[in-house]
Amino acid sequence: MLINCPYCGPRDVIEFTYQGDGNRERPQAASQNLDAWNAYVYDRLNPAGDHNEIWQHSGGCRAHLRVVRNTLTHEISSTAFAHGGHKSAARHKAEGKS
Amino acid sequence: MAEYSAFSLLKNALTGNKDWKPAWRKPDPKASYDVIVIGGGGHGLSTAYYLAKEHGITNVAVLEKGWLGSGNVGRNTTAVRSNYLLPANTRFYEHSMKLWENLSHDLNYNVMFSQRGCLNLAHTPGQFDDLARRGNAMRHLGVDAELMTTAEIARLVPAIDVSGSARFPIVGGLMQRRAGTARHDAVAWGYARGADRRGVDIVENCEVTGFLRDGDRITGVTTTRGEIRAKKVALAVAGSTGRVMQLAGIDHMPIESHVLQAFVSESLKPIIDTILTFGMGHFYISQSDKGGLVYGGDLDGYNSYAQRGSLPIVDEVMSEMLALFPGLARVRMLRSWGGVCDMSMDGSPIITTGPLPGMYLNCGWCYGGFKATPASGWCFAWTIAKDEPHEFNAPFMLDRFYRGLVIDDKGQGATPRLH
Numbered sequence: 001m002l003i004n005c006p007y008c009g010p011r012d013v014i015e016f017t018y019q020g021d022g023n024r025e026r027p028q029a030a031s032q033n034l035d036a037w038n039a040y041v042y043d044r045l046n047p048a049g050d051h052n053e054i055w056q057h058s059g060g061c062r063a064h065l066r067v068v069r070n071t072l073t074h075e076i077s078s079t080a081f082a083h084g085g086h087k088s089a090a091r092h093k094a095e096g097k098s
Numbered sequence: 099m100a101e102y103s104a105f106s107l108l109k110n111a112l113t114g115n116k117d118w119k120p121a122w123r124k125p126d127p128k129a130s131y132d133v134i135v136i137g138g139g140g141h142g143l144s145t146a147y148y149l150a151k152e153h154g155i156t157n158v159a160v161l162e163k164g165w166l167g168s169g170n171v172g173r174n175t176t177a178v179r180s181n182y183l184l185p186a187n188t189r190f191y192e193h194s195m196k197l198w199e200n201l202s203h204d205l206n207y208n209v210m211f212s213q214r215g216c217l218n219l220a221h222t223p224g225q226f227d228d229l230a231r232r233g234n235a236m237r238h239l240g241v242d243a244e245l246m247t248t249a250e251i252a253r254l255v256p257a258i259d260v261s262g263s264a265r266f267p268i269v270g271g272l273m274q275r276r277a278g279t280a281r282h283d284a285v286a287w288g289y290a291r292g293a294d295r296r297g298v299d300i301v302e303n304c305e306v307t308g309f310l311r312d313g314d315r316i317t318g319v320t321t322t323r324g325e326i327r328a329k330k331v332a333l334a335v336a337g338s339t340g341r342v343m344q345l346a347g348i349d350h351m352p353i354e355s356h357v358l359q360a361f362v363s364e365s366l367k368p369i370i371d372t373i374l375t376f377g378m379g380h381f382y383i384s385q386s387d388k389g390g391l392v393y394g395g396d397l398d399g400y401n402s403y404a405q406r407g408s409l410p411i412v413d414e415v416m417s418e419m420l421a422l423f424p425g426l427a428r429v430r431m432l433r434s435w436g437g438v439c440d441m442s443m444d445g446s447p448i449i450t451t452g453p454l455p456g457m458y459l460n461c462g463w464c465y466g467g468f469k470a471t472p473a474s475g476w477c478f479a480w481t482i483a484k485d486e487p488h489e490f491n492a493p494f495m496l497d498r499f500y501r502g503l504v505i506d507d508k509g510q511g512a513t514p515r516l517h
Binding site: 001012013014018020021034038039041042043044045046047048051053069071072073074 | 339340341344349350351352353354355399400401402403404408410443499500512513514515
């Protein structure tokens, strides 16, 4: 399986660390809403089909990526930065440096 | 008289083997049942068996999407053990072990349970201490465990590299002698026949496509073979838990489905007569009665419903095998396959009432489902029959995650791929 890292290009899956379901929302740090914390920590979407998930390119640029991957075929339909990419790296790219 | 015995074998041999009954009937589903069990794998079949045997509930259907035993019950590496650290796990799996020890007699079906032992290896003094702690915890609850020195391990498994120059030198191990292996197909067939003879309908090629509801309450299922109503609907669908729960309108569960691969080598003469686990990675190996080495390693590491794995894990598993057994370098791998594991958030199973009224749920077996087959069905049948858990599965209710009562034997936290 190849994941197309926005910085590094297509790389083998062994360079990446899986961080699971990308639909979870972390409550505000001061939140005392136990249901929201429980859902964040323990509940996962687990679809058979397209799954929105977070991967980290831990053996490469270390960027966190949002990947839409089919859990039946392993086909990847989109790859993007999880949080819009790191600012300095984005600037780096905008300035056309390689 | 027992259906299978030396006498019946002789009698049928003399009459040309024409009178054997099929091990289970192929009934069409009725319009309604007292209990529907979704999933004709080991756990679903043992649930139906114990519902009939222990609780006298025989108006039961087991619905299987494919053919009987086509899922994880035929895809595992057949290890049976009860060497856990935490008391809830130890008690549950030890109950399972005791059922295993009498299973062939109970079912009148030879499941070829072979108590050849399970040896966990330690490669550092710290790891050895950890194994000693686990062994003590096991013995404290009456489970057998013994520490083994490197010399004893070398005598037990001469093929293993115990030299100081091994890639990860072995400093000792923890042995559970009562652990072992069983023939997994026979377990499915034996439970199926036992349930069938007590009146349970086993309906194959019958996929559940939705749930019938009365408000929140589940009152039956729609299937590819029509609507079937039931007072109680029990799910034992392992890796498909996410998909089936989605049919009931529940998208979020403390479960991720991952693929786990297993491998068999060509047949060799007897070389390993126990189950071995490697301590410096995730690798386990035993030898089947046919002579093939049966082994496996880690999950592929990302959500998957594909019953096949990827090559990086094949590479990793093989290299771990060679770290232990350099002499196996030229042995050829015969087959590999994958099974979908329902990985829970704490690495422990879920056997629970609910989460909807009229529904009962059995899932979260991670990669430990096979050894649990008898106790899983036994506890699930109790839970279905009495609408409350037995003390053995009371710690495994679904609400434990939200009550801060997780049972995390490995101490990994809510990261299913690491359990």
